[in-house]
Amino acid sequence: MITLILPNLSSDLLAILPEISLALTLVAIVVFDLIFSKSKRFLPFISLVGIVITFAFVVLQFGDPKSAFSVTGNNSFLSLDNFSSFFKILILITTAFIVLFSMSSQEVNSCPDRHGEYYALIFGMVIGMFFMVSANDLILIYLSLELLSLSSYVLAGFVKTSVRNSEASLKYIIYGSASSGIMLFGISILYGITGSTNLHEINSLLHFTAASQLTFVMAVLMIFAGIGFKISIVPFHFWTPDVYEGAPISITAFLSVASKAAGFVILIRFLKITFTQGLDKSGYWQMLPYIDWQLLLIVFSIITMTFGNFAALWQDNLKRMLAYSSIAHAGYLMLGVAVLSDQGLMAVLVYFSVYLFMNLGAFYVVMLIANKIDSEEIDDYKGLGYSLPLLGTALGIFLISLTGLPPTAGFIGKLYLFIALVDANMITVAIIALLNTVVALYYYIRVLKAMFLTKSEKHIVVKLSPLNYTVLFLLIAPVLILGIYFTPLINLAKESIQLLGF
Amino acid sequence: MIEVGLNHFLVVSTLLFSMGIYAIVTRKNAIMVLMGVELILNSANINFIAFTRFGNFGLQGHLIALFVIVLAAAEAAIALAIVLNIYKTLSTVNIDEVDSLKD
Numbered sequence: 001m002i003t004l005i006l007p008n009l010s011s012d013l014l015a016i017l018p019e020i021s022l023a024l025t026l027v028a029i030v031v032f033d034l035i036f037s038k039s040k041r042f043l044p045f046i047s048l049v050g051i052v053i054t055f056a057f058v059v060l061q062f063g064d065p066k067s068a069f070s071v072t073g074n075n076s077f078l079s080l081d082n083f084s085s086f087f088k089i090l091i092l093i094t095t096a097f098i099v100l101f102s103m104s105s106q107e108v109n110s111c112p113d114r115h116g117e118y119y120a121l122i123f124g125m126v127i128g129m130f131f132m133v134s135a136n137d138l139i140l141i142y143l144s145l146e147l148l149s150l151s152s153y154v155l156a157g158f159v160k161t162s163v164r165n166s167e168a169s170l171k172y173i174i175y176g177s178a179s180s181g182i183m184l185f186g187i188s189i190l191y192g193i194t195g196s197t198n199l200h201e202i203n204s205l206l207h208f209t210a211a212s213q214l215t216f217v218m219a220v221l222m223i224f225a226g227i228g229f230k231i232s233i234v235p236f237h238f239w240t241p242d243v244y245e246g247a248p249i250s251i252t253a254f255l256s257v258a259s260k261a262a263g264f265v266i267l268i269r270f271l272k273i274t275f276t277q278g279l280d281k282s283g284y285w286q287m288l289p290y291i292d293w294q295l296l297l298i299v300f301s302i303i304t305m306t307f308g309n310f311a312a313l314w315q316d317n318l319k320r321m322l323a324y325s326s327i328a329h330a331g332y333l334m335l336g337v338a339v340l341s342d343q344g345l346m347a348v349l350v351y352f353s354v355y356l357f358m359n360l361g362a363f364y365v366v367m368l369i370a371n372k373i374d375s376e377e378i379d380d381y382k383g384l385g386y387s388l389p390l391l392g393t394a395l396g397i398f399l400i401s402l403t404g405l406p407p408t409a410g411f412i413g414k415l416y417l418f419i420a421l422v423d424a425n426m427i428t429v430a431i432i433a434l435l436n437t438v439v440a441l442y443y444y445i446r447v448l449k450a451m452f453l454t455k456s457e458k459h460i461v462v463k464l465s466p467l468n469y470t471v472l473f474l475l476i477a478p479v480l481i482l483g484i485y486f487t488p489l490i491n492l493a494k495e496s497i498q499l500l501g502f
Numbered sequence: 503m504i505e506v507g508l509n510h511f512l513v514v515s516t517l518l519f520s521m522g523i524y525a526i527v528t529r530k531n532a533i534m535v536l537m538g539v540e541l542i543l544n545s546a547n548i549n550f551i552a553f554t555r556f557g558n559f560g561l562q563g564h565l566i567a568l569f570v571i572v573l574a575a576a577e578a579a580i581a582l583a584i585v586l587n588i589y590k591t592l593s594t595v596n597i598d599e600v601d602s603l604k605d
Binding site: 139143146150153154157160161162163164166167168169170171173174177178181182184185187188189191192195196197241242245246 | 591
């Protein structure tokens with residue numbers, strides 16, 4: 001007599017249609033690359049088709065929360081709630097932009113015979129992120145995080161002849177594998193204490209049994225370190241500046257937005273499912289009394305944003321400066337998590353949606369200029385605002401938005417974050433974050449000063465293709481429109497904060 | 503005759519973990535650092551199997567260990583490829599000498 005291990009296999013498979021379609025796209029890219037080895041320029045279009053189909057499946061799943069691959073009772077491996085769908089949409093939008101970036105990136109086009117593996121690995125990353133955002137089980141979290149990491153190690157060193165690329169990938173894999181090993185050790189100890197790797201099961205065990213304090217706290221902190229590496233918060237940030245500076249710009253942009261988003265989802269799910277015993281009336285999470293998460297997160301996020309902003313002050317390389325700025329942004333985002341309420345969670349969602357466009361936009365302009373002048377040094381940007389008025393203005397808009405000034409979308413992200421902080425009576429923290437924004441203004445404006453207030457005899461012409469104009473428009477429009485008309489985004493974020501099981 | 507229990511396994515795995523961390527922190531050769539990472543992964547594997555055997559958690563721990571072994575192999579393959587590439591471009595695998603990117 002054969003017993004079905006997974007009785008709902010067919011409905012479970014339907015539930016992961018987006019992931020399946022991503023995997024099929026990956027296979028299609030590899031097969032197409034093998035058969036038509038002469039015509040690589042179709043590969044991005046296959047990728048875009050795959051992204052659009054997956055997008056349709058994700059949108060169809062939105063508003064229909066369910067769990068998939070449950071083995072016992074309600075404890076499933078995947079929870080496909082609105083929260084995960086929201087981040088899947090963000091990841092897909094980012095991926096589409098990255099594919100469009102790569103089409104005009106000189107670094108990627110310098111190795112035309114390896115385009116097949118480039119796009120295949122990008123899809124490997126996306127599949128990893130998709131499982132990360134819906135994973136409900138520590139082992140699935142670990143495996144999907146490694147799927148994302150392994151693909152990104154290779155992509156960070158995509159141009160094999162470039163010293164910068166090779167160095168970035170070496171540093172990335174050494175720091176990355178060490179931190180994920182520590183995370184796995186933490187998971188193994190947590191498994192020993194609780195007897196389960198499922199977040200819901202661990203949560204219900206923590207309700208009734210007082211776990212041995214020190215061992216438990218150590219295990220959780222080890223897991224936290226692994227997640228912290230992915231989102232590059234400060235004690236675990238060493239890799240970020242080097243990898244961001246060394247990797248091809250399209251991959252840097254991808255890492256700074258999508259992989260950070262997936263890391264944050266794991267952090268939020270881990271915190272909210274494992275360590276809460278419910279919500280109170282106004283949406284604040286009631287935490288189990290094992291670890292003072294609020295204090296821990298506030299301390300980490302203040303250190304992160306302060307360090308990121310001050311280190312960015314004396315960077316001369318624009319990519320490296322944006323790396324430190326992305327560390328600072330991770331600090332702001334973590335402050336939204338530290339509120340430990342649904343309102344804080346909504347602020348994180350809003351912040352991520354606008355961060356996507358402004359950060360990708362800044363990297364895109366840097367890429368287009370680097371294609372021409374082959375440098376990202378701020379000194380080489382002198383006077384560029386006059387020879388390249390369109391790109392200069394676009395970079396100006398993105399940088400002002402990254403600072404968080406109105407009327408750009410960055411202001412809305414910061415506004416909701418500060419509202420959440422003030423509502424939770426965290427006034428001191430809000431003031432520290434506000435002062436940090438002032439510091440950030442200095443180094444963003446420094447780039448604009450070099451571009452517009454210094455004269456240079458060099459006249460540089462960058463020829464933009466219609467594709468470049470379209471992508472630039474698609475990135476600027478949301479940054480400007482969301483700064484003025486943001487109600488739909490807020491409503492979408494409000495619908496997306498429900499995690500399955502609450 | 504001492505009965506081998508859970509604690510013995512935990513001591514071994516903790517020793518392996520510490521040795522792995524020590525290798526990562528002190529070694530200059532990239533290959534040695536990666537061997538330290540393998541030690542950490544295997545110490546976690548010993549934990550998983552010991553806990554599932556002595557805690558009567560079914561077969562879950564064994565399955566997890568299998569997944570981790572496959573993953574460690576994949577990671578080692580990619581890491582060696584990257585180190586080989588570094589050796590081709592810079593003719594060194596000493597991490598301290600790979601330092602063109604810094605503040």
